[in-house]
Amino acid sequence: MERYDLLYRLYGNFDAESIREAQEFVDLLPPLDSAVALSQWQEVNDELTDHKNRIQRGFPNGERYAELAAHATRDQAFTGLDLYTKYGRRVNALVLDVDETLRSAGRTDNEIPRDVLHLLTEFHETGVPIVICTGQTLENVKGFAIQGLGNELVHSGDVSIVYEAGTGVFTPGHGSNTKRLLYETLDDSVQSVFESVRSRVIRDLPDGLRGCVHLQGNEFNVTLKPNFETGSDDAESVIDDSLIYLLDLLGAAVTDDSDGASWTRAYYAERDPEIEAVLTQRGERPAPETTIPEDVAETLARVNVAYYHADAAELSAVDLNKAAGVEAALDVLGVIDPFILVMGDSKSDLDVMEWAAENDSGIAAAPDHSSPDVLEHVRGTDDLVFDRGDAASVLRAIYALNLLVD
Structure with a gap:
């Protein structure tokens, strides 16, 4: 006491x-x-x-x-002390999503607030490595990281970037380990599926999507983005169409059978209510009793299909996720016995939060507009839910925690 x-x-x-x-x-x-x-x-x-x-x-x-x-405010200091009392250890790495977590278009003009950037530099000065963990491409992340944190900090050897939700890890200053391409570790069969889809995705665009979507510049994932303002009615329409198009391309990539598209639609509709809703609304949902051959189902189990309403439709490898990327980043950074702060808002961030919880390796925080599964996890652990655009409040509580540890 x-x-x-x-x-x-x-x-x-x-x-x-x-x-x-x-x-x-x-x-x-x-x-x-x-x-x-x-x-x-x-x-x-x-x-x-x-x-x-x-x-x-x-x-x-x-x-x-x-x-x-x-x-820290009084409340932030007591939150830090409560966390110290519960866990008895300091946070030794930060794992941070960017869009709608560190920065939020609703409150900060889509820029990371200056107080957040300054707090990150203070964590860095106390020897806490920073892992930026995002679905964005490496070049995008490098740009705003250097602009916000400074070239010296980003290239200090204590900053790592997990990009494209786990496709690769970039950690400047670590020689041959500076860039790890995690997709190169996948089985040839999985790589060939993505090569097939990627080779056709723009070439075979249906007329209704030409000029309406573009392929995000990913190294491995296949992500279609709208050529309209995210969240608009036009964006919703073309992303719904893009989702169905990607499902059909995936079906053609995993089997020569003419029923391939029907099998992929049925497989992912059964597993994702959002995908099912899009297919049902468009009258494209196969009958629930559709039988999927075992070998096709085994391949599809290695591929994630993600639908982001009026924002993106994406294919990614199950074995490539933010949790795998974070593990690789912590390994490169030399963080032994990690106890991390994970901040994020989406399903891909939840993978990292659950990994940390299952391994007693950290705590989770999320903005109040996060996906329901993320909020359920965060509220069920330490209830570190913060207002949109106010990531600094949690960072200050964690800074307090670290100050209080002997």
Whole structure:
């Protein structure tokens, strides 16, 4: 109980809110060529130092508690302490989805907020590696990572990028392990299915989809994206059509039988309610009693078909997922006995969350607009659900957790 008593004293006897605001001002004020601005910055920094010195004199391990007041609200600090009490260890790697997790078009103009970026640099400075884990292509991720975090940090050897939801892992500064192409480990039979679909997907586009969709620049996954604003009625229509088109291409890739398309439609409709709903609405759902040959079903079991409403239709390999990518990234980074923070919002992020939970290797957090399965998992573990665009709140709680660990 001693740590709880110390937190009550810290937040009861000191103006932690003012300390935190001063710290944010000092950290985030953009460089200005202005004597007045520099003078103001210096004044705030002097006041901040004075506040911290008073805390340091009043607490055992006072520097730790001064940093706690400067980085976390009372609630965030107690959340961190609750996590420490439960797990008894610090987070030794961050695994972070980007779109709709770190950044959110609804609140942040689709940019990662500056306070989130700064917190990531502070974790990095304390020796916590960062794994960016996303469905985006490597080039897209490298671009915004370098722009947001800086070239030096991204190439420090402590940052890894799991891209295209587990297709590959890019960890600058690790020699021959800098880029691992995980799809090269797949069986030839699975690789040939994707080669077949990829070779035909644009060439054989039906007239109704020509000019309406494009193939995302993936190295391995086959992802069709709309040439319309994501979420619009036009995007919904073409992605529904694209889903059916990909199912039919997959059927042709796994069997020469003319019933291949019917078998793939039936297989995935049975396993995914969203796919079933699209097929039913379009009158393309095969009869539920459709019999799928065993060899075809065995191949289809190695292929994921993902439908993202009005956003994308995608084929990916079951053995390539974010969890497999994260394991590979942690291996390259040399994270032994991982205890990670996983932040994400989608089904692919849930794979990592479940892997961490099953192996006692971490905790999960998610924005409140996440998919229902993700929210169910997060609320059922540590209830680290945050508001849209407010990833910083969870990062501050984890920063507090790490400060509180001996």
